Amino acid sequence: MSRKNNVTVICFGEVLWDNFPSGKKPGGAIMNVAYHLKNLGVNSHLISKIGKDGNGAELQQVLNHLGIDDTYVQIDEKHKTSTVEVHVGEDNEVTYEIVQPVAWDFITPENPHTRLVAQADALVYGSLSGRTETSRKTLEHLLELAPYRVMDVNLRAPHYNESYISSLLHKTDLLKLNLDELGIISNWFSQQCKTETDRVDLLQNKFNIPEMVVTKGGKGASYYGVKTEHHWPAYNIKVKDTVGSGDSFLAGLxxxxxxxxxxxxTLDFAVALSAYITTQEGACPVYEKSAINRFMMKHKKNWSMDII
Known part of the structure; x- marks a missing residue:
């Protein structure tokens, strides 16, 4: 199998401002994925929507600064640019209020989107991105065109339910989720699953999902294909900031x-990239791919792999 160059990935979903007590920071899982893909030499394009307001203008500046193509980011005359209110309570417990409705809830289909997605190598979308009917219908249209559909589970109450998530799972070629999300979703359909493998088998069989990736923080990640499993351990590093590490993992993968x-x-690089990002500040730090390769060499250990 020869190496493929000039890979193109379309990222559909949210771009926003996280309003921390200390100030606002640009965010959105899908925006983060698009950034890391671009940084790794992938042609990434972002389909989203921002408001015609100050926050939207600032986000456009951020996208341009990060080198993210905003050609397909729509401008909403009516709805505001997305914000997430981040509240820090007692014992530093952090909670998030994802304001609704906002501009990316109203992404509408356009002819350039159709051509873009149909000709790309993959379409990446988060489960949060279709929380409203308008963006959901646009996503469903694009899913019919995409040659390879990658779903990043992002369960944020109250913005999901079993019926909606199930409809997306039926159209997914590669599913990425963490252990908590795997437990929540698999429990909707069976209370009998005792192990990670049981839960993965349940979802792959029920929804005919060819590939699944489960991220496990300090325990690494696992890939489940058709009758195959590959497990990779985490890198032993000192964590500084976990924001966006899962998004960088998906981009690396x-x-x-x-x-x-x-x-x-593939797993080694994805785990290494997400580990590297946790040693930096923010979800989208400046780095080059060569820095990840050096990081891997520095932290590489003699691991014993459980590969089936």
Whole structure:
């Protein structure tokens, strides 16, 4: 299998401002994925929507600064740019209020989107991005066109339910989720699952999902294909900031997988990238791919792999 160059990935979903007590920071899982893909040499394009307001103008500046293509980011005359209110309570407990409705709740289909998605290598979307009917219908239209559909589970109450998530799972080629999300979703359909593998098997069989990736923080990540499993351990590092680490993992995974790299190399790079990002400040720090390669060499250990 030869290596594929000039990979193109379309990212559909939210761009926003996280309003922390200390100030606001640009965010949105899908925006983060688009940034890391671009940083890794993938042609990434973002389909989203911002308001015609000050926050929207600032976000456009951020996208341009980060090198993220905003050609397909729509401008909403009526709805505001998305914000997330971040509240820090007692014992530093953090809660998030994802304001609704906002501009990215009203992404509408356009002819350029159709051509873009149909000709791309993959479409990445988060479960949060279809919380309203308008954006959901646009996403469903694009899913019919995409050659490879990658779903990033992002369960944020009250913005999801079993019926909606199930409808997306039926149209997913690669599902990425963490252990907590795996537990929540699998419990909707069975209370008998005792292990991670049981839960993965349940979802793959029920929804005919060819590939699943489960991220496990300090325990690494696992890939489940058709009758195959690959497990990769985490890097032993000192964590500074976990914001956006899962998004960087997905970008690292896709940058390698869509280039036809071996799955073990793919998992290793994705785990390493997410680990590196946790040693930096913010979800989208400045770095080059060569820095990740150096990081991997520095932290590489003699691991024993459980590969089936």
């Amino acid at each position: 896709l940058s390698m997988k869509l280039s036809n790299e071996y799955i073990n190399d």
